[in-house]
Amino acid sequence: DVKVTQSSRYLVKRTGEKVFLECVQDMDHENMFWYRQDPGLGLRLIYFSYDVKMKEKGDIPEGYSVSREKKERFSLILESASTNQTSMYLCASSLPRQAHEQYFGPGTRLTVT
Amino acid sequence: AQSVTQLGSHVSVSEGALVLLRCNYSSSVPPYLFWYVQYPNQGLQLLLKYTTGATLVKGINGFEAEFKKSETSFHLTKPSAHMSDAAEYFCAVSRYSSASKIIFGSGTRLSIRP
Secondary structure (H helix, E strand, O other): OOOEEEOOOEEEEOOOOOEEEEEEEOOOOOEEEEEEEEOOOEEEEEEEEEEOOEEEEOOOOOOEEEEEEEOOEEEEEEOOOOHHHOEEEEEEEEOOOOOOOOEEOOOEEEEEO | OOEEEEEOOEEEEEOOOOEEEEEEEEOOOOOEEEEEEEOOOOOEEEEEEEOOOOOEEEOHHHOEEEEEHHHOEEEEEEOOOOHHHOEEEEEEEEOOOOOOOOEEOOOEEEEEEO
């Protein structure tokens, strides 16, 4: 079974803090994704990566950056957290030609106060 | 551009009743369509997918969906709801199987009444 793990289930940070969300997958997938999930808005893609050190912006990249130094790990960085970044963050991975079949982690619920 | 619209943010059915979750898509090219399910406190998992071929696709846990090009729909059904079906369901679309990303709908929360 593919396993995607996220470093924290719940996280509380203060406005202006730098926040790191970590995601690790154990199936040697090339593609990795970061989404945020908000009620009524579904999932919105923040960034994705199709290989080590490669990344592309998704639909809502503003205020976020990512890092992929190793194939199995994809980090989402909030340079200066703001209250409007309070959300559920989901990480996913997939094989390169099966991007529709994504395997998701359990999510990190981030609250910025 | 592609998009999906899920009709009804919350659907409630009685245990044993028919489940029908509606999804309409917009795509300028033949779409690939998917349903994902998110159980409480878990990530999403793929329920079923339509790529090519048979328009009626079967997924896990007794769910199925039918691709209707003329109606631009991909509704999800299950003949008899079970309490364990309570979850949030997301319809999604992509252009082709190797696309780098998929577009998710806003989700429908399914509640099951005893």
